[in-house]
Amino acid sequence: MSSETPPSRDETPPGPDGLPILGNQLAFIREPYEFMTRNAREYGDIVHWEDPGGPVYQLNHPEYIERVLVQNNQNYVKGENFQNILGPITGEGILNSEGEVWRRNRHRIQPAFHPDRIREYAEMMTDETEALLDDWDDGETRLVHEDMMTVTLRIVARALFGVDIGDRLHTVSSALDEFMDATESLANFVLPPSVPTPSRRRIRRSRERLDRVVTEMIDKRRADPGDDVISMLLEASDEEGVAMSDDQIRDEVTTLLLAGHETTALSLTLTAHVLARHPEVEAKLLAELESVLDGRTPTMEDLPELTYTEQVVEESMRLYPPVPGIVREPVKPDVIGGYEIPPGATVRMHQWVVHRDPRWYDDPLAFRPERWTDDFEGSLPKLAYFPFAAGPRRCIGDRFAMLEARLILATVYQRYHLELERGTDLDLMATITARPKHEIPMTVRERPVE
Numbered sequence: 001m002s003s004e005t006p007p008s009r010d011e012t013p014p015g016p017d018g019l020p021i022l023g024n025q026l027a028f029i030r031e032p033y034e035f036m037t038r039n040a041r042e043y044g045d046i047v048h049w050e051d052p053g054g055p056v057y058q059l060n061h062p063e064y065i066e067r068v069l070v071q072n073n074q075n076y077v078k079g080e081n082f083q084n085i086l087g088p089i090t091g092e093g094i095l096n097s098e099g100e101v102w103r104r105n106r107h108r109i110q111p112a113f114h115p116d117r118i119r120e121y122a123e124m125m126t127d128e129t130e131a132l133l134d135d136w137d138d139g140e141t142r143l144v145h146e147d148m149m150t151v152t153l154r155i156v157a158r159a160l161f162g163v164d165i166g167d168r169l170h171t172v173s174s175a176l177d178e179f180m181d182a183t184e185s186l187a188n189f190v191l192p193p194s195v196p197t198p199s200r201r202r203i204r205r206s207r208e209r210l211d212r213v214v215t216e217m218i219d220k221r222r223a224d225p226g227d228d229v230i231s232m233l234l235e236a237s238d239e240e241g242v243a244m245s246d247d248q249i250r251d252e253v254t255t256l257l258l259a260g261h262e263t264t265a266l267s268l269t270l271t272a273h274v275l276a277r278h279p280e281v282e283a284k285l286l287a288e289l290e291s292v293l294d295g296r297t298p299t300m301e302d303l304p305e306l307t308y309t310e311q312v313v314e315e316s317m318r319l320y321p322p323v324p325g326i327v328r329e330p331v332k333p334d335v336i337g338g339y340e341i342p343p344g345a346t347v348r349m350h351q352w353v354v355h356r357d358p359r360w361y362d363d364p365l366a367f368r369p370e371r372w373t374d375d376f377e378g379s380l381p382k383l384a385y386f387p388f389a390a391g392p393r394r395c396i397g398d399r400f401a402m403l404e405a406r407l408i409l410a411t412v413y414q415r416y417h418l419e420l421e422r423g424t425d426l427d428l429m430a431t432i433t434a435r436p437k438h439e440i441p442m443t444v445r446e447r448p449v450e
Contacts, residue, residue: 011339012048012339013043013044013046013047013048013057013337013339014043014044014047014048015039015043015047015048015049015058016039016043016047016049017049018049018050018051022051022052023049023050023051023052023056024049024051024056025051025052028430032324032429032430033324033352033428033430036058036325036348036350036352036353036430037352037353037356039058039060039353040058040060040353040357044060045059045060045061045064045337046058046059046060046061046064046336046337046339047060048339051346053080053081053346054344054345054346055342055345055346056345056346056347056348057336057339057341057345057346057347057348058348058349058350058353059336059347059348059349060350060353060354060357061337061354062354062360062381062382062383062384063381063383064336064337064349065349065354065383065386065390066382066383066390067334067336068328068334068336068347068349069326069328069349069383069386069389069390069391069393070382070383070390070391072334073391073392073393075330075331075332075334076328076329076330076331076347077098077328077329077331078095078096078098078327078328078329079327079328079329079344079346080329080344081327081329081346082096082327083096084193085183085431085432086432088200088203088204088207089179089203089206089207089210089254089258090251090254090255090258090259091247091250091251091254091255092247092248092251093105093251093252093254093255093256094106094109094252094255094396095255095259096255104238105248105252106396108232108233108236109229109232109233109252109256109396110396111232112160112228112229112232113396113397113399113400115399118399118400118403119300121155121159121400121403121404122299122300122403122407123299124155124158124159125155125159125403125404125407125408126297126298126299126407126408126411128151128154128155128158129151129407129408129411129412130297130411132147132150132151133411133412133415133416136416136444136446137444138444138445138446139443139444139445140443140444141421141441141442141443141444142441142442142443142444143439143440143441144269144272144273144418144439144440144441144442145265145266145269145436145439145440146173146439148264148265148266148268148269148272148408149173149176149261149262149265150169150173151265151408152260152261152262152264152265152268152404152408153165153169153172153173153257153261153265154166154169155261155404156256156257156260156261157217157257159400160228160229160256160257160260161217161221161228161229161230161253161256161257162221162226162227162228162230162231163217163220163221165213165217168213168216171209171210171212171213172210172213172257174209175205175206175207175209175210176206176210176258176262178202178203178205178206179202179203179206179207180429180431180432180433180435181202182199182200182202182203182206183199183203183431183432210254210257210258211250211254214250214253214254214257215246215250217230217253218230218234218246218249218250218253221234222234229252229253229256230249230253233248233249233252233253234249256397259395259397260397260400262322262433263322263323263395263401263433264322264401264404264405264408266322266433266434266435267313267316267317267320267322267401267405268405268408268409269436269440270316270320270322270426270434271312271313271316271320271405271409272412272418272440272442273420273424273426273440274316274319274320274367275312275413275418276418276419276420276442277367277420278367281312281367281369282413282417284308284369285308285309285312285409285413286413286414286447288306288307288308288309289306289309289410289413289414290414292305292306293410293414295414295449297411298406298407298410298411298414300403302410303403303406303407306406306410308369308370309406309409309410310372310402310406311369311370311371311372312369312409313402313405313406313409314369314372314385315367315368315369315371315372316367317387318355318356318361318385318387319355319356319365319367320428320434321351321352321355321387321434322387322433322434323351323387323389323432323433323434324350324351324352324428324430324433324434325348325349325350325351325352325430326348326349326350326351326389327346327347327348327349328347328349329343329344329345329346329347330342330343330344330345330347331343351386351387352430352434354383354384354385354386355384355385355387357384360380360381360384360385361384388401414447415446415447416444416445416446416447417444417445417447418442418443418444418445419442419443419444419445420440420442421441421442421443424440424441425438426440
């Protein structure tokens, strides 16, 4: 982690030189996973370079990441770069907001993710999954990522907002597709936010389409309140009795709608892909499902016995974290690894890199779910595994997501075997999430009923 002689705080960590003006942004956009992995391998646990937006520090050691996300989290904000990318779609929702606004709104939303409430969502999750599978035909080729996005979007709309989003599925998914594609544009990283680039116009169009759907949902709950997040936000007020504005509610609902299904859908898609390449893991998974479930629909009560199912999800999120990296900016100077990090610098922490570090994971590129024993987890440094981030800004829906991923995986795989179409490569984006750049077609084979 560190040399015998600590560096001077006046020194700069080693790192790539980059190009004039563009720095390393072009390298990051062209080959994001290779770039961040190479940095860690060549320069060590803290890497520095200069980009048009200022200095960048990539942290590759769990201790350093814990410093930013947990120990000194109050000194770090999401930062301008993060806001410029995600702000146009989620506004001032809890992913973007800071300080008292973030604390107040997270507190308002938190009851929807209480363990007792999450337990109530389990049957809804399997119902929606079985409805999806009823549309599958033995031997047909399915676009798996599209299917996983559909089922997780339907679940989050029903569970958190109490609405059936069926007739708006295409609008939401296509708007999100357009937004994610547009965020890959180099112009978004090097040009000021005020410049109306084609990609920013696409982002604005996607936000307008989402706004129409979210406004409809809010209007439904305003006319017919229920026990859901939208109704809670409509009833909420601050210490002075001032209710949330329509814009504030819309930002929070949009954030939960998108974040609440995107990462779980990605986790399931990437899990299906890696299972298709490891038939021995699928066979072990199926054996557990047959032993525990014997053909019936999984329930919340089954999860303690579905240990290998959980290990498959954990290992998939290690090898293919749905969120491949986190960014922060220090408000005041901080010292990490003996180096001073100036205010306003971009601090990068990449799950993709840390989750594949051979110091923490034996044979790190191998897909081995059985590695996730209690002893192994206890031996890991605290932030050698952080798919849901950590600290006060840890994902509010982490329990929801893990429940959903295990139940959907168990429901799908006890009914179907999924075969990867020959020649299908996994080419992932690395902006906000690790989205496949191209669809992942898979042939579904119905398992025989014994």
